[in-house]
Amino acid sequence: MTKNIMIVGVGGQGTLLTSRILGGLAIQAGYDVKLSEVHGMAQRGGSVVTFVRYGEEVAEPIVEEGQADVLIAFERLEALRYAHFLKKDGVIVVNDQRIDPMPVVIGAAEYPENIIENLKQTCRVYEVDAMAEAKRLGNSRVFNLIVLGIAAQHMDYSKDEWMKVIETTVPKKTIEINKAAFEIGYGLHN
DSSP states (O other): OOEEEEEEEETTSSHHHHHHHHHHHHHHTTOEEEEEEEESSGGGTOEEEEEEEEESOOOOSOOOTTOEEEEEESSHHHHHHHGGGEEEEEEEEEEOOOOOOHHHHTTSSOOOSSHHHHHHTTSEEEEEOHHHHHHHHTOGGGHHHHHHHHHHTTSSOOHHHHHHHHHHHSOGGGHHHHHHHHHHHHTSOO
């Protein structure tokens, strides 16, 4: 059976690093893995979507609508934008952060209210203010590993397996802070 994971956010939030960690973990476990990255205007804070699919044999890298087992969202609006990809019994892990897209910045659109509350009406949602947690840890850039730590509870790997792949994937000088961030997330919502 194939596991379908989507990681969504805006440029600069670490979606690509997160997908490399997850892909590396699945490869280490002996699965066939397909990754696909879709960039909007990533360098300008645009939407970034990464699909990670793994299983015995995976034919294509794209997750179809209604097929994602886990949707990892680094920003609220991105969670709303891609929630329709979630399968009926899937899980959304969302960082409760607001980053205004360009149409909102220039006044052409309004940022939707109550996004997380609305998602909870139809989906199983785990929310976290990962940015606040990361700042308490001393490095706001590792918030993505906090979100991943929560999502990891809904996947088939042990904490030790996650830690090993984090060690080999993140830059050497950031290994300890990234592991600490993952540990915080892994301890939440379980």
